[in-house]
Amino acid sequence: MKPRLVVGIISIIVFTSLLMFNFSKNISSYVDFEQAASIDSDRVHVVGVWDSDKPSNFSKETQKFTFHMTDESGNSHRVVYPKAKPTNFEQAEQVVVIGRMENGVFYSNDMLVKCPSKYNDGSELEFTQAE
Numbered sequence: 001m002k003p004r005l006v007v008g009i010i011s012i013i014v015f016t017s018l019l020m021f022n023f024s025k026n027i028s029s030y031v032d033f034e035q036a037a038s039i040d041s042d043r044v045h046v047v048g049v050w051d052s053d054k055p056s057n058f059s060k061e062t063q064k065f066t067f068h069m070t071d072e073s074g075n076s077h078r079v080v081y082p083k084a085k086p087t088n089f090e091q092a093e094q095v096v097v098i099g100r101m102e103n104g105v106f107y108s109n110d111m112l113v114k115c116p117s118k119y120n121d122g123s124e125l126e127f128t129q130a131e
Contacts, residue, residue, distance in 0.1 A: 032073040036101040042109060047096050050089065051076050058085055069095055069106070077101075081108045088115050 029045070036044045048071040050056070056067035065085045070076040079097050089095075092113035099108040 030096070032071040033075040033077045033101060033106065034073065036106065037104075039101075042100045043098060044100060045096055045098050046071055046106060047094060048072060050092065050095055052090075056085075069097065077104060077106050079106045079108055081111055083111075086111065086113050088113055091115050 030047050031039065031044060033046060036046050046069070048069040051068040051070045054068035054076070056065070058065045063082065063084075065081045065083065067079055067081075067085075068076055069079050081097070086092075092115050094114040096112040096114070097106055097108040098110040098112075099106060101107075
């Protein structure tokens with residue numbers, strides 16, 4: 001075999017291996033708060049609903065939005081989100097927070113809100129990423 005062909009094949013194998021390794025690190029399943037506490041990752045996804053009975057606020061000093069969320073298992077925890085409250089947060093039927101659990105508080109890096117679509121009768125959910 002020619003040396004260029006061998007180098008090309010090895011390069012393709014290395015590139016594919018690195019791609020698969022990085023892709024597998026970003027795959028995350030949905031868990032509840034209890035499971036999130038035992039996972040050592042900053043990309044844990046927790047699905048739940050906003051607990052409107054508990055306080056929520058945006059601090060202008062720290063630029064963080066805090067609220068309480070109840071997961072699908074019924075566990076309620078405080079969530080700290082480092083951005084402003086999403087505009088459609090109150091209308092959301094479900095919230096997905098992505099981050100890590102630390103000392104009973106979930107620190108979210110990203111948030112997705114699931115709202116009824118404005119183009120149908122509300123029977124389907126539309127995903128919106130918070131900015």
